[in-house]
Structures are given as C-alpha cells and as structure tokens.
Amino acid sequence: MTAPLSDAEQVMLRDAVRTYLAKDDAPRWFDFIDRLGIGRALLDAQQGAIIAEEIGRARVHLPLAEVATAAWLLDRCNAPVPPATAIATLAWAEPGLRYDFAGIETRARRNGDGWRLEGTKAVVDWATEADALLVAARTGGDGLSLFRIDSARTDGLRLSPYRTIDGHPAADLIFEDHALPDDALIGPECGALDLLEEARDRALALLAAEAVGLLDSLLEQTIAYTGQRRQFGQPIAGFQALQHRMVDMYLECELARSSAWLAVEALDERPAARARAVSSAMVNIARACRLVGQEAIQLHGGMGMTDELPIGHYVKRAMAIEVSWADSDWHLARIAGL
Amino acid sequence: MLKLTPEEVAFQEEVRAFFARDYPAHVIAKNKAGQRLTKQDHIDAQRALNARGWLGVGWPRDVGGTGWTPIERYIFDEELEFAHAAGIIPMAVIYIGPIIAAFGSEQQKTEWLPAILESRSFWAQGYSEPEAGSDLASLRFSAVRDGDDYILNGTKIWTSGAHWADWIFCLARTSREERKQQGISLICAPLGLPGIRVHPIRLIDGSDELARIEFDNVRVPITNRIGDEGQAWHYANVLLKTERLSYAHIGSKKRDLAALLDQAAKLPARGSGTMDRDPAFRFAHARIEARLAAIEASILRALRGEISMATAAALKIACTECAQAITGLAIDLAGRSRLPMLDRSVADWADAAPAVAPFGPVALQSYLFERAQTIYGGSTEVQKNIIWRALAGMAR
Numbered sequence: 001m002t003a004p005l006s007d008a009e010q011v012m013l014r015d016a017v018r019t020y021l022a023k024d025d026a027p028r029w030f031d032f033i034d035r036l037g038i039g040r041a042l043l044d045a046q047q048g049a050i051i052a053e054e055i056g057r058a059r060v061h062l063p064l065a066e067v068a069t070a071a072w073l074l075d076r077c078n079a080p081v082p083p084a085t086a087i088a089t090l091a092w093a094e095p096g097l098r099y100d101f102a103g104i105e106t107r108a109r110r111n112g113d114g115w116r117l118e119g120t121k122a123v124v125d126w127a128t129e130a131d132a133l134l135v136a137a138r139t140g141g142d143g144l145s146l147f148r149i150d151s152a153r154t155d156g157l158r159l160s161p162y163r164t165i166d167g168h169p170a171a172d173l174i175f176e177d178h179a180l181p182d183d184a185l186i187g188p189e190c191g192a193l194d195l196l197e198e199a200r201d202r203a204l205a206l207l208a209a210e211a212v213g214l215l216d217s218l219l220e221q222t223i224a225y226t227g228q229r230r231q232f233g234q235p236i237a238g239f240q241a242l243q244h245r246m247v248d249m250y251l252e253c254e255l256a257r258s259s260a261w262l263a264v265e266a267l268d269e270r271p272a273a274r275a276r277a278v279s280s281a282m283v284n285i286a287r288a289c290r291l292v293g294q295e296a297i298q299l300h301g302g303m304g305m306t307d308e309l310p311i312g313h314y315v316k317r318a319m320a321i322e323v324s325w326a327d328s329d330w331h332l333a334r335i336a337g338l
Numbered sequence: 339m340l341k342l343t344p345e346e347v348a349f350q351e352e353v354r355a356f357f358a359r360d361y362p363a364h365v366i367a368k369n370k371a372g373q374r375l376t377k378q379d380h381i382d383a384q385r386a387l388n389a390r391g392w393l394g395v396g397w398p399r400d401v402g403g404t405g406w407t408p409i410e411r412y413i414f415d416e417e418l419e420f421a422h423a424a425g426i427i428p429m430a431v432i433y434i435g436p437i438i439a440a441f442g443s444e445q446q447k448t449e450w451l452p453a454i455l456e457s458r459s460f461w462a463q464g465y466s467e468p469e470a471g472s473d474l475a476s477l478r479f480s481a482v483r484d485g486d487d488y489i490l491n492g493t494k495i496w497t498s499g500a501h502w503a504d505w506i507f508c509l510a511r512t513s514r515e516e517r518k519q520q521g522i523s524l525i526c527a528p529l530g531l532p533g534i535r536v537h538p539i540r541l542i543d544g545s546d547e548l549a550r551i552e553f554d555n556v557r558v559p560i561t562n563r564i565g566d567e568g569q570a571w572h573y574a575n576v577l578l579k580t581e582r583l584s585y586a587h588i589g590s591k592k593r594d595l596a597a598l599l600d601q602a603a604k605l606p607a608r609g610s611g612t613m614d615r616d617p618a619f620r621f622a623h624a625r626i627e628a629r630l631a632a633i634e635a636s637i638l639r640a641l642r643g644e645i646s647m648a649t650a651a652a653l654k655i656a657c658t659e660c661a662q663a664i665t666g667l668a669i670d671l672a673g674r675s676r677l678p679m680l681d682r683s684v685a686d687w688a689d690a691a692p693a694v695a696p697f698g699p700v701a702l703q704s705y706l707f708e709r710a711q712t713i714y715g716g717s718t719e720v721q722k723n724i725i726w727r728a729l730a731g732m733a734r
Contacts, residue, residue, distance in 0.1 A: 093674055095693045098606050098613075122693035123677045162690050164677045165702060172693035231473035241719055290666070297542075297709045301471055301717065302496050305541050305710050312542030312706075319702075323674050329618045330608060 004046060013041070014050050021058035029062055029129075030085045039084030042068040043075065045202060049209035049264045056213025059314050061168055063087050063126040065206040065324075069199050070134050073146065076195060077187030088132040091121040091173055092196065099326040101136065101144060101196045106175065108137040108147060108185075115185065117147065117156075117178040125324075127151075127171040128161045134186075135175075136196060143190020147180055155179065166317040197271070200325050201278040205267055207321045208260040208285050214314050214321075215253045215288055218296040221311060222246060225300055242299060249295050252288035259284040279331035286328040289318035340638045342413070350413045357421035361386050369422040372700040374545075374683045377502045381457045383424040384431075388455050396432060396584075401439045401451050408583075408641040419589030427499060430454045430461035432584055434507045434564075437524070437573050441565035450505075450526075462529065464494035464508035464551065472720050474509070475518045475571065479553070481510035481525050483560070488512075488525055490533075490556040496714065500536050500549035503529055508553075509574070512567050524570040526562045533557075543706035544679060582650040583641065585715060586657050588634045594664050595627055598671055601697045605671065619671060626663050633660055648728035651721040658711035658718070665708045668701035676702040 005013065020036055021027065033039050041047035048068050055062050070088035074081045082088060097103025106119025117137060127133065130151050139145040149157075156178035161171045187195060223246060226237035236242055259281035266277030293315035297304035304311050322328070342350065357366075362382045368375055387393040395411055397403020406414065418425070426432060435454055438446050453459040470477040479492030494508060506529055513521035529536065533556040538546040565573055602613035602623075613619050633656050640649055669676045675698025678691040682703070688696035712718040 095695070096606055098608050098673055100608060102609075103606060120693045123674055123691070160690060160692055162678050162680060165679045167679075170677070172691050174692065230469070231471060231476075239719075241722070294709065298712060298718070301713050302466070302710070305713065307540035307542055307544075316542065316706075319669070320677055323676065327670065327673055329616075329670075332618070333608060 005050075010046075010050055013038070013047060014054060017051050017054040018057070021054055021060055025058065025060060027060055027062060029067070029087055032062055033085045042071055042084050045205055045264050045267045048206050049260060052206045052209040053213040053260075056210035056215075056317070057217050059214065059217070059310060059317060061166075063089065063129070063168075065203045065210070066090065066126050066130075068206060069203040070132070072202055073134060073195060073199050074148070074186065076198075077146065079148065079186040082132060086131040087126055087129050088134065089124060089126045089130045090134045090136070090199065091124040091127065092136045093122045093124070094120055095122050099330045101193055101200075104136055104138055104144060106135065106137040108139050108145065108180070111179070113182050115147065115180040115182070117149075117175040117180055119175050121173040121175075123164065123170050124173055125164070125168055125170050127159065127173060128169045133173075136192060139185075140190055144192040144196065145189050146186050146192045146195070147184045148186050149178075149180065149184065153178075153180075164320060166320040167313065168320075194271070198274070201263075201274055202267055204278050204282055204325055205260070205263040207324055208256075208263045208281050211285050211289055211318060211321050212253070212257045212260045214318050215249075215256050215292045218292050218311065218314050218318075219246065219249045219253050221314075222249065222296045222299050225303070229301075236299075245295050245299060249292045252291050255284050256288040259288075275334055279334045282326070282331045283328050283335070286322045286331075289322050293318050339642055340635050342409070346409055346413060349410055350417065353414050353417040354421075356390060356392075357417060357423055360390065361421065361423055365424050366422045369424065371685075371688075372682055372696060373685060373687065375424055377460070380424055380427060380502075384426070384457045387426075388457070393426070393431060393455050394435065394451075395426065396436050397439050397451075401447055402455050403435075403439070409638075412583075412586075412588075412637070412641055415584075415587070416589030416592075419587060420593055422593070425590075427460070427502075428584065429463045429499060429503070430459070430505075433463055433577065434461055434526075437507075437564060437577055440576065441569075441573055443561065443564075445561065446564065459504045460499065460502045462497045462500045462503035462506040462549075462551075464497060464506045466494065466496045468493055468495050468550075472717050475522075477509055477511060477522065479508060479510050481508075481512050481523060483512075484557070487557045487559055488563070490525065490527060490553045490558065493550060493552050495550045496539075497549045497551055498547055500529065500551060501538065501547065505529060506551065507564070509570050515568070519571040521568050522570040523567050524564040524573055525558065526564065527553075527556060527558045531556050531558070541707065542709075543703040544681070545703075545707065578650075579645075582645065583637060583653065585654060585711075586633075586637050587661065588630070588637060588657075591630055591657075591661060591664055592634075594668070595623065595630065598623060598664075598668055601668075601695070602671055605673070605675075605695060613671060619667075622667055622670070626660065626667060629663070630660055633657060646728065648725045651716070651724040654716065655712075655718050655721050661711055662705075662708050665701065665705040668697075669705045672698035672701045675699070676705075679703075 052064050066089040071081050096105050108115045108117045133149040133151050135147045156176050158174040159171045164170045227235050229236050263278045263281035266274045296311050300311055303309055365379050365383045394403035399405035438450055467477050481488040481490050507526045509522050510525045512523040515521040533554040535552045537550045539548045540546045605613040607613045607616045675695040678694055678699050680687050680690050680699045
C-alpha cells in the first residue's frame, strides 16, 4: 500500500489523466501507462479510482480494472507481477455459472511435471490483447486455484474473439487438454476462492468509479444537447418536464459518486464489511447506469439512438459495467445474506 | 366484453392454422433463431399473406383489403406475432396504403395499391426532419409548383427501410399559412430520382436500417400528390385515428415474456438450479405480466368502443413502456451473456461466441433498439401533452 494522496496530489493525478485523454481518444494501454508514469498507481485503489473515473468520462477503451485486478492477484500470491504496461486479465466466468465462483467447472489436473487444463471461459474481457491470462480452475478435490498462462501458449486453446457492446476486445476461451508447466499455478493450491472474492470487489470499486465518470458525462451531454435543441420555438431544456428528468439524472449521479467512494474506502475492511459496502455501492451504481442511460437516450430523441453521437457508447459501457462481475440481484442477495 | 365471440374464436383458429401451414417456414425459423430478415424474406412473407387475401390489413375490400373489424385485425396481429412471423413492414401496407385508398386519385389507386399488395413496390416514410421531430408541424421540406411539376427540396430523417424502398411519401410544405399545420401536402417520389441521396444511419444496436434522405431540386409531377394541396395534416390525422393501436403488439409482448421463462429454464441461477426458479426474476417477470394483462384489457376495451385522443396516447405510452420493460428484464436475465455484440445477419451468427447463450446478444440489441419506441410516433412527452390537454378540460 502506498500512502494516501493529498487532495492536491489527487487533483494533479486527475488533471494529468484528463489532459492526456483529451489529446488521445484512442489511447494504447502501453502508452497511457508509460507516458503518464502511473504504473504504480494501479496497485492503489484510491489512485486507480481517480484514473478510472477519467477513463469513464472520456469513454476510452483501456483495461484498467482487468490489469489492476490481475496485478493485485499476482502480488497477493507472491508471483512476479508483469510491468503495468502489459495487459493481463482474469478468466473466471463460465456458461454453467451466473456470478458465483463456486460454480466454476474448469478443471486443472496434475500431469507429470505440469498441469492439464480443461474447460470453457465466457466473455473474457481483453483476452485477445492480453500478454497474460489468469485462469480460475478447480484442482484436486474441490478447491479453486489460479493459473497464469502466457497468452502466446495457444496449443489446446480455442479462442473465439469478438467485440463486446462497449467495443472492448473479448473472447470465449475453450481449453482442450491445454498443457501448463508446474509453475503456472500461482498462490496456494485450492486456496483461491477468498482471493477471487476480494479481487472481484477491487475490480468493482474501479468500475464504480468509471461509471461515475460515464454518468457525469451523460448528464453533461444531455444538458448541453437539450440546451441547443429547439422545438416548439424554444430550447427543449426550457420545458419543465424535461428539466425534472435531468434533475432525476443528477440525483442518481450524486448517489453514484458517493457509492463509488463507499466501495473504494471499504476495500481494506474485513471481508463481510467490504462485501456489504461494495454490494451496496453496486446496487446504486447499477440503478444509476440504467436510469441515466435511458434518460440520456430519451432526452436526445432520435439522435440518442445513433451510433454517431457519443451518448450510445457511454450507455453501452454503463450497461456492461452493470453486469461485469455480478448484477444487482446478486449484490442484493449478498447484502441480505441470502 | 373482453372475451372473444364464437365467430371471433373461429377466425382466430383460421388465422392460427394459416401461419402453421401456409406461411413460409424459413421466415419463422429465422425469427426464432434471432437472425435478421432480408428483403426477400419479407417479400416471401407478404406474398403468402397476399395469396390468402390478408396483406391489405386496414384497407377497404374494394381495393383488395381485408375489410376486417378492429377486433379481427387485432386477432390477426396477435396470431402473426405468436407464430414468430415477420411483422408487416408498416410504411406501405399500414401507413400510406389506407391514405391512398381514402384520398388518392383513381390512377394512384390502380397503380400504387396493387404494386404494394404484389410486393412489387416497397415504400418509405418521409415525415421527420432534422429540425422537426416532436414538433413535426414546423417542417420545412418544400414543394414548389413549376408548371405540372413540384420541385422538392429539403431533408427527411429517421426513414426506416429506405434501402429497400422504391417510393417515399413526404410531408411537404406547399405554402406558408398562419397555422403551421396548414399548407402541408402529401407528395410521393420514386427514390431513384436524380437529386435524391440516401445516407444510412447506424444505430446503437448496430443496425443501419434508418436513413437521412436529402432532396436537391427533385422534380415530380403534381399527380404524385395524394389528395388536395395543403390537406396532409388532416389526412395524417385520419390515419392516426385508424392506426393508433397498430403499435400495441400485445401478441409479441406475450410471446417475448413467455420466451423469457423458456430461456430462464436453461440459464444457471445463483447457487444451484436454473433462473426459472429464481424468485427475484419470477417476481419481476410476474410484475410485467400483470401489467401486460391490464394493457391487453385496455386495448380490447378500446377496440370495442370509441377511442379518444387521450386514450390512444395513454395506450401508446403504456404499450411502449411495457415493451421496454420486457427488454429490460431480458437483459437482466441474460446477465453477462448480454455482453457480446454480434452481427446477426448470418445463419450461424451465434457460433461467434460459443460460450454464451445466444439469447443474450439478441436481448441486448432488442433492448437498445426498443429505446426508440418512446421516441418515435410521437414521443412519450408529446403523448403526455395530448393527455393533459384532455384532462385540463376537466378542470374548467
């Protein structure tokens, strides 16, 4: 853990990232980390959240949550952490589970000096761009373990690449008797479940912060559009019915911002408190993503439906964040202890 | 009053049997598999309907229409949607056909109407403009008389199916009057004319079936005008009256809701079991089902009696918001399988993401596309203004 940033340092970091993204709307991850010199910031949730919010505001494709989460896992497992400029991503989701890691069926079995991996991973964000994949798999009796795969190792790996709704590169991965060396196992064998749960909460805190940037921008764009769009002889922002809808968006944005803080600051709490805070945050974030996204499109009218305006791209990223690691019902169940 | 009469039940069975036996199976298969239909698919579907005399819905019998009662029409729509048949592209058959039949010249009726029924011509609608959306009456698209011709200038936007259409019907300003609803005429143009440029608009769901169309000194004969000069607003309102429930789509809402339960049975739930046993999902599903039951009853009530402007506006809001709620529940059910953005124009589109339930990408694109329902055809805000005008009368 690094020392918390002072207020002035937070503003400096935010401004540096904002300025960089204002100049480059299709940044490469390597350049983004390298030129800004923010590699170390990835291991700190507070700094990560500041960066994530700017990524959301600028709506650029950068694997911040993926790389930071993988780096955190590797660090926690005392495994070598690749330079932050490299892309690493965690493959956990599968067709046979909704959001619970307990449902993971991908299996790694010992084979001589190494391992053999068998199973299917669904919608692995950034898999096609990743230098390293972390794969959650079942080993031995029933426990979960983590494996690190050099993504150049494609023997026995079927990769189906596509773009997700937010334009990110992703893939489904099918491992068919995929051979791994002994040292591919990272962390304790059968001891990955708690690590994965904490990794999920850390990723969610970053995504919550990114959502704040997205939602604030959606509100700003909507206010600007309704201010210049004229119908019935006046800017449509002059209609009180529309003003109130934008005020509703604002209320959600404010609660989303508070929720993101709640999540970030809870990460070092004990697991139960952390889980409760992060899930509370994400229930609010998901609601805000849905409501602000829908209102932004509606208030833009037909223009909001077009691929040409940024609005839809922001909305689709927000829709991805809603379910990236879990959905509202999963979070509600976790809060309720069900 | 909400129940069908024995005669109507018999008609319902007849329609159901038609879609099961005499309708192109490949169209139904594509719809069920979530694959986008081609123009030829629509032609095949329309020809099957026309062979049975059932394409001219909402047209009078003397021009080849069905002459159905509103309830018969409703039954037909519902069975079509239950069967996963292709929705009738409304521009020609539902929007302009009845106007041509009611207000068109004899020549227009004998040339244009059979071409529509025989799928020889597809039509597009030129209503909205970049600066005239909700405030449609402020449109600026101009038609200026020049001898026996009109010269058309301006831009139309949000035109569906322009890439398939041969003709477009346009609201055009033929004179400046005190009331902006006056001085508008309904003028038709073949889309291949010199001076017409069609620019496809890509939408957030990845489709590009809408277009912006520019007219630069396009010349059409005045015989391409439907009805009298300056009367288009009146004609459009007559149409609205007869067609204001055509967006109800109760059948597809019931079908889509039922399909969600089938999908849920295949998706893993939290812990163990499948999503069809997940109480949170089932409650959300039941809540929409209850809403839909009330909306369906409202539609049947309206079909059996007179429909006021306020009723129609209220039903438009209720129907479109319900459709959006269903797509919202669908993406909730889909969970992470909503994430892949896939091109559904090919038969094996789902193979691109082998680890994902194909239902997810379809649900996602529907969710995005159906956001337009509360924008087009008079936005929800405009409908609420209409309703308030009726309610305000009660305060006086």
